[in-house]
Amino acid sequence: MKKKVLFLGASGLVGPYVTPGLEADYDLRLADVKPHPEGTPIEIVDVRSYEAVHEAARGMDAIANFTVVRGDPVLSFQVNTQGAWHVMKAAAAHGIRKVIQTGPQGVRHAYEPEFDIVDPPPVPDSGYYGCTKFLGAQICRIFARTYHIHTPYFVFAGLGASPKEPVLGKDFEVMRIFWEDLQHACRLALEIDAIPDYFQEFNMHSFDGHHKYRLEKAQRMLGYEPTQPWATYYRRTP
Amino acid sequence: MEVLITGAASDLGRTVAAELSDGHKLRLFDSTPVEPGENAVAIEGELTDPMAVWSAVRGVDAILHLGEPPADLPDDELARDQALLDHATRGTHVLFSAAVDAHVRRFVFGSTLEVFDEYPDDVYISENWKPLPSPRMAVMSRYLGEGVCRCFVRTNRIGVTVLRLGRQVLEEEVRESAGDLMWVDRRDAASAFACALQRDAADAVTWSARWDLFHICAPIHNGKFLIDHALRMGFAPERSFAHHWAPTAED
Numbered sequence: 001m002k003k004k005v006l007f008l009g010a011s012g013l014v015g016p017y018v019t020p021g022l023e024a025d026y027d028l029r030l031a032d033v034k035p036h037p038e039g040t041p042i043e044i045v046d047v048r049s050y051e052a053v054h055e056a057a058r059g060m061d062a063i064a065n066f067t068v069v070r071g072d073p074v075l076s077f078q079v080n081t082q083g084a085w086h087v088m089k090a091a092a093a094h095g096i097r098k099v100i101q102t103g104p105q106g107v108r109h110a111y112e113p114e115f116d117i118v119d120p121p122p123v124p125d126s127g128y129y130g131c132t133k134f135l136g137a138q139i140c141r142i143f144a145r146t147y148h149i150h151t152p153y154f155v156f157a158g159l160g161a162s163p164k165e166p167v168l169g170k171d172f173e174v175m176r177i178f179w180e181d182l183q184h185a186c187r188l189a190l191e192i193d194a195i196p197d198y199f200q201e202f203n204m205h206s207f208d209g210h211h212k213y214r215l216e217k218a219q220r221m222l223g224y225e226p227t228q229p230w231a232t233y234y235r236r237t238p
Numbered sequence: 239m240e241v242l243i244t245g246a247a248s249d250l251g252r253t254v255a256a257e258l259s260d261g262h263k264l265r266l267f268d269s270t271p272v273e274p275g276e277n278a279v280a281i282e283g284e285l286t287d288p289m290a291v292w293s294a295v296r297g298v299d300a301i302l303h304l305g306e307p308p309a310d311l312p313d314d315e316l317a318r319d320q321a322l323l324d325h326a327t328r329g330t331h332v333l334f335s336a337a338v339d340a341h342v343r344r345f346v347f348g349s350t351l352e353v354f355d356e357y358p359d360d361v362y363i364s365e366n367w368k369p370l371p372s373p374r375m376a377v378m379s380r381y382l383g384e385g386v387c388r389c390f391v392r393t394n395r396i397g398v399t400v401l402r403l404g405r406q407v408l409e410e411e412v413r414e415s416a417g418d419l420m421w422v423d424r425r426d427a428a429s430a431f432a433c434a435l436q437r438d439a440a441d442a443v444t445w446s447a448r449w450d451l452f453h454i455c456a457p458i459h460n461g462k463f464l465i466d467h468a469l470r471m472g473f474a475p476e477r478s479f480a481h482h483w484a485p486t487a488e489d
Contacts, residue, residue: 077331135386
């Protein structure tokens with residue numbers, strides 16, 4: 001029997017590219033505040049409403065929260081912080097034991113000049129996006145510990161389709177992840193029984209070639225590997 | 239100094255204002271009316287209203303953001319928790335943004351020692367211990383408020399002092415109650431804000447030097463919460479709740 005997963009943010013910039021890779025294995029309840037760009041039926045769920053999130057989470061085995069508002073001084077708090085609280089509160093109320101949460105590379109910007117960054121504490125600045133997502137992550141951490149909700153927290157930036165051919169003469173963003181890799185990561189996160197301390201942040205991207213934000217923790221705890229070796233994308237013209 | 243006090247209508251706000259009225263010019267900010275005393279003006283406004291907050295902040299030398307919940311919270315539990323969360327996160331962000339824009343040098347935030355509720359009572363807790371707040375909004379929201387302060391202090395030249403306060407009581411009013419290791423007399427808590435006001439760290443080069451955090455609790459004999467760091471700041475509590483926590487023959 002397929003696991004039932006509430007996918008919040010199904011019509012956003014990420015959801016429509018991730019859910020196709022999950023449909024075969026999971027019974028998805030797609031939800032968002034706006035229609036799906038390809039007309040796929042979704043349920044209208046606003047994460048700013050606890051009642052709406054609570055109702056949508058009823059009967060689910062897991063919640064994947066891909067909602068985000070980046071720069072708005074009010075909405076960013078309501079969606080990224082209060083929304084995270086609503087999701088975790090609903091998970092606790094329904095006894096749901098798995099929540100996938102996402103956050104921006106921005107909480108790691110202070111480490112940008114460094115290398116071999118595996119699992120540093122988040123250090124966001126005061127910008128609305130990074131700060132509100134950071135607060136949402138703290139809420140997730142508190143609920144995960146208290147209610148034993150296993151909560152993998154993916155940190156990434158710069159999502160997109162993988163190139164069909166080797167890319168010549170340019171580099172990739174350090175936390176860019178391709179759709180198929182994010183789909184793969186979500187499947188692993190949904191299938192894993194437990195993660196240490198119920199909450200873990202994972203660098204999540206498609207290239208380990210920079211040796212900057214290392215994938216070692218995601219490999220060790222989730223079994224994650226990019227679908228293509230990073231060297232596939234970095235071939236100089238012979 | 240010209241000092242803005244938020245949550246000024248609360249019991250703590252009035253006590254802090256009384257502590258500081260001799261020697262400072264005060265702006266008393268709250269969403270409910272405040273009766274200004276000597277050297278004080280009252281400003282009524284919401285912490286989440288950027289224009290009201292900017293008007294209140296412009297020209298002050300220091301901000302004492304007491305962290306006290308608003309008096310006019312809804313009765314419904316969910317609505318109350320949502321309001322508390324918004325007040326502590328967005329409200330603190332609005333206040334801090336204004337403080338940075340107005341070049342305020344000192345910012346003091348009132349948090350709570352309840353972020354250590356999960357630890358047993360048979361250990362000594364100092365500022366080095368990791369908070370483990372519960373999801374109870376009265377506690378979690380204060381912890382998140384600390385997080386907002388950290389976001390700002392890293393990249394702005396402003397001195398930030400966090401006071402994690404014990405449970406505020408008046409010593410004479412709890413004489414017949416069961417002892418609480420987290421007690422602090424409200425008058426002593428107010429004196430801690432006066433001490434923190436003296437801390438001038440805005441010019442420190444590193445953010446960790448602009449930031450500091452103190453546990454504020456009564457000097458209870460063999461207490462759970464160590465306050466040595468606060469004592470070095472100048473905190474000098476006068477009420478030790480000796481009626482409840484006197485040394486025993488075994489000590």
